Amino acid sequence: MYYKSWALKEIIHVLDSKLKENLVRHTFEMEQRVNFNFLVKLGKTFTEAYATLKEVYVSESRIHVSEWFKRFKEGRETTEDDQHPGRLSA
Numbered sequence: 001m002y003y004k005s006w007a008l009k010e011i012i013h014v015l016d017s018k019l020k021e022n023l024v025r026h027t028f029e030m031e032q033r034v035n036f037n038f039l040v041k042l043g044k045t046f047t048e049a050y051a052t053l054k055e056v057y058v059s060e061s062r063i064h065v066s067e068w069f070k071r072f073k074e075g076r077e078t079t080e081d082d083q084h085p086g087r088l089s090a
Contacts, residue, residue: 032057033068033079040072 032053039049046069053065 030079036065036068037072037077037079040069 035056036049036053039052044052046066049069050062050065
């Protein structure tokens, strides 16, 4: 019985750690997108906005940023990911 209790506690600990890790990553991504949208609204070019983001968020992918630049330039306001068929919503 003790083994099952210990194993269950370990599973809960691992799941809790993963949940926290995902929450931090999601929050970080939303922060980047909000800041990028702000730069787009200021009229920055892609190159200027990307350079500014790179100063703060070193690991941001140029391809990923260019996709969001296009979305914000077209007037998108939300920073949430689009829903895809078969994908669970958060």
